[in-house]
Amino acid sequence: MLQPLHRLCRGHTRYLSTSLATPQSFRKWYQQLWTTKRTNLPPYNHFTQVGDxxxxxxxxxxxxxxxxxxxxxxxxxxxxxxxxxxxxxxxxxxxxxxxxxxxxxxxxxxxxxxxxxxxxxxxxxxxxxxxxxxxxxxxxxxxxxxxxxxxxxxxxxxxxxxxxxxxxxxxxxxxxxxxxxxxxxxxxxxxxxxxxxxxxxxxxxxxxxxxxxxxxxxxxxxxxxxxxxxxxxx
The missing domain is CATH 3.90.45.10 (Peptide deformylase)
Incomplete structure (x- = not known):
């Protein structure tokens, strides 16, 4: 696929995880509490908004x-x-x-x-x-x-x-x-x-x-x- 097409927008859908998987460090576990999850990728069927x-x-x-x-x-x-x-x-x-x-x-x-x-x-x-x-x-x-x-x-x-x-x-x-x-x-x-x-x-x-x-x-x-x-x- 054309290289510039990979400059994808950042999604902002968050999901909460509360399980602590060992042997992960506390820091990694804490970072995963709030993560970015893409559910829709460009080219969009809507208009991007200021801030994107x-x-x-x-x-x-x-x-x-x-x-x-x-x-x-x-x-x-x-x-x-x-x-x-x-x-x-x-x-x-x-x-x-x-x-x-x-x-x-x-x-x-x-x-x-x-x-x-x-x-x-x-x-x-x-x-x-x-x-x-x-x-x-x-x-x-x-x-x-x-x-x-x-x-x-x-x-x-x-x-x-x-x-x-x-x-x-x-x-x-x-x-x-x-x-x-x-x-x-x-x-x-x-x-x-x-x-x-x-x-x-x-x-x-x-x-x-x-x-x-x-x-x-x-x-x-x-x-x-x-x-x-x-x-x-x-």
Missing amino acids: PVLRDKAAEVPADYVNSKEIHAIIDQMVNVLRKYDCVGIAAPQIGVSLRIIAMEFKQGIKKDLSEATYKARQMSELPLTVMINPQLAVTDYTKHKHPEGCMSVRGFSAEVERYAAVKLTGLNREGSATELELSGWNARIAQHEMEHLDGKLYTDHMDRSTFMCTCWETVNTKSGRVEIPFYK
């Missing part, structure tokens, strides 16, 4: 010989599956626990019906067909900055205003390993910048307008007297 070390690592490039491999195709398939399951517009491989430089983006026309016409226009949104980029590189083509609310499925339940460049150019390899280039502007340029940051171990919270950071369901929390849960599955 994979989100702070700089992702490795996919070696040229592996670009068109079944392992990479399986990772891409899982990324697209998670992207669509959660009705998102962008995803990076670290968000499913795989520290490789792969992103996928898709802005469906149907999103428009969930937004006001004013919001859709102000944020310069437009349809973007499913786009997969392996080992992408980003160049800014319009340094004008726009500030809009932004969220992240790896910082579930929160959002903040973030400044992004107005237009960018992405270059990289498509799913089949062919060189590709894409010019993006408006909201789609924002998606690309957001996902590219994931590949460098960054989150939007690193450079957001901190005064605008908010829980996206704060009103519901008050209405329901705090009886609100933020799901991490779907």
Whole structure:
């Protein structure tokens, strides 16, 4: 299997053992009282969450010989599956626990019906067909900055205003390993910048307008007297 795939996330499920097996030392016995037990391995079918070390690592490039491999195709398939399951517009491989430089983006026309016409226009949104980029590189083509609310499925339940460049150019390899280039502007340029940051171990919270950071369901929390849960599955 492709070597970078072994950079697995650390699980946090604990189990308690109370038996003292001789001739183990007390220290070894004590260390085994609380141990890490993996019950689920990447590529995940959910979004990793802030705090997971994979989100702070700089992702490795996919070696040229592996670009068109079944392992990479399986990772891409899982990324697209998670992207669509959660009705998102962008995803990076670290968000499913795989520290490789792969992103996928898709802005469906149907999103428009969930937004006001004013919001859709102000944020310069437009349809973007499913786009997969392996080992992408980003160049800014319009340094004008726009500030809009932004969220992240790896910082579930929160959002903040973030400044992004107005237009960018992405270059990289498509799913089949062919060189590709894409010019993006408006909201789609924002998606690309957001996902590219994931590949460098960054989150939007690193450079957001901190005064605008908010829980996206704060009103519901008050209405329901705090009886609100933020799901991490779907």
